[in-house]
Amino acid sequence: MKILNICMLLLLMVSASCENNLEEVPLSFFEESNSFNSAADATSAINAVYDRLKGVYGMTMINLADLNGDECQVREENGGGTEIHKNLFNSGTGLFDQFYTASYVLIDRANRVIGNVPKITMDVKLRDQIVGEAKFIRALAYFNLVRAFGDVPLVTAVSNDVVNVQIPRDAQEQVYQQIIQDLQEAEKVLPVKFTADTEIGRATSGAAKSILAKVYLTRKDWTNAAAKAKEVIDSKAYSLVPDYHDLFVPEKENGPEHIFSIQYSCVLPTYGSQMAVSFAIFFTYPINLTGGTYQVVPAFASSFQQGDYRKEVTVITEKKLANGTIVASRTGPHTDKYWDPLACGESSARNNFIVTRYADVLLMYAEALNELGAPTAEAYNAINLVRARARNGAAATVLPDLAGLSQAQFRDAVLQERGWELSFEGHRRWDLLRTGKYVEAMKAIGVTADAKHLLYPIPLQEIDVNPALVQNAGY
Incomplete structure (x- = not known):
């Protein structure tokens, strides 16, 4: 070192x-x-x-x-x-x-x-x-x-x-x-919360509890993982943002669902983030009409259930510019999570990096409760809150609540839900490793993987x- x-x-x-x-x-x-x-x-x-x-x-x-x-x-x-x-x-x-x-x-x-x-x-x-x-x-x-x-x-x-x-x-x-x-x-x-503009983005007790819950989950300490996640839920300090799209809009960062984020801004170009340009469809990024090479795996793009509103944000194949021009991707699907129309430089934008948010905690809680023996009513409620938001106001027959699953089925459902909800937010490899699904998942998309890659x-x-x-x- x-x-x-x-x-x-x-x-x-x-x-x-x-x-x-x-x-x-x-x-x-x-x-x-x-x-x-x-x-x-x-x-x-x-x-x-x-x-x-x-x-x-x-x-x-x-x-x-x-x-x-x-x-x-x-x-x-x-x-x-x-x-x-x-x-x-x-x-x-x-x-x-x-x-x-x-x-x-x-x-x-x-x-x-x-x-x-x-x-x-x-x-x-x-x-x-x-x-x-x-x-x-x-x-x-x-x-x-x-x-x-x-x-x-x-x-x-x-x-x-x-x-x-x-x-x-x-x-x-x-x-x-x-x-x-x-x-x-x-x-x-x-503190539970910071309110001064100069202190927004600092670590809170909820942030510490949320990461601690994930540490316990990674350690397979299901009891402590569930207890710590419940402390965050019971604090009432956080809530799901009604519109999933709003989670990623720079003007609405540090909202009621965001627990801890890395702060980027356009105060200086060097303070900006690179996610926006990296994921943008080429010829759409507002600075010099550039774009990036990062894209969505086609199998993941097609995995969303019918009516899942999250797909509109997570997977795009074209982008409408401010002047009305529509630019289509020539190389496959991209994600729109990090779009910033007011980026401050060719490789710097205002997008924060969300380390953990309330939906993450709800899904951790559901996972930990299920691993204690079987999916409970509380576990179903936690994951179904996330699914309900993904309907975007549609009838409950769209993306219906989960029910009647075995422990193994619920385990798979939580991992899939985490994929749809938290994709491109720095979780997937760790989730696959924690659940023992990494090698299987990588092989499914044609990538060689074995024990050394863990x-x-x-x-x-x-x-x-x-x-x-x-x-x-x-x-």
């Missing part, structure tokens, strides 16, 4: 608004003990942690969790994307090192907040909240790492050593225990600089 000492310098220099106009300062001039002295310093530091989430999510997470799945693919000219989708990658594939490095930079920043902010004399409630936010983000980073690579180095203390980089991988179980501990501690000190390879660049790392089997 690369220990990047420059991170502590960046913490000092990133302002409360997360602007990236940084000047280089010789490291010899910097003392970390002098940079955590006030509440303003603590706020600047946690903002610097949030800023680094952009390097882990956006198209990076879509490549990791959706492109390597049975719903998303790329056109052949996108060689790197094809490598990921078709399981042709290896330890030298650049995406893995990019994600691995970005994740540990994020963890390093979080560690510095966790290690230094408690020493500041400031409002105790705010101090605890900021530390809780850092623990939430650290847990999120490790959850992504452990699902991607399995055993990973568990670093929870600030390290300024750029010489000793021989850090071995820690067992998944140990990493998961730290993730759970961080989230449990975070949920106790984070984990990604440890990046070759990391092994080169850290001899203590051991590669995953098969790579």
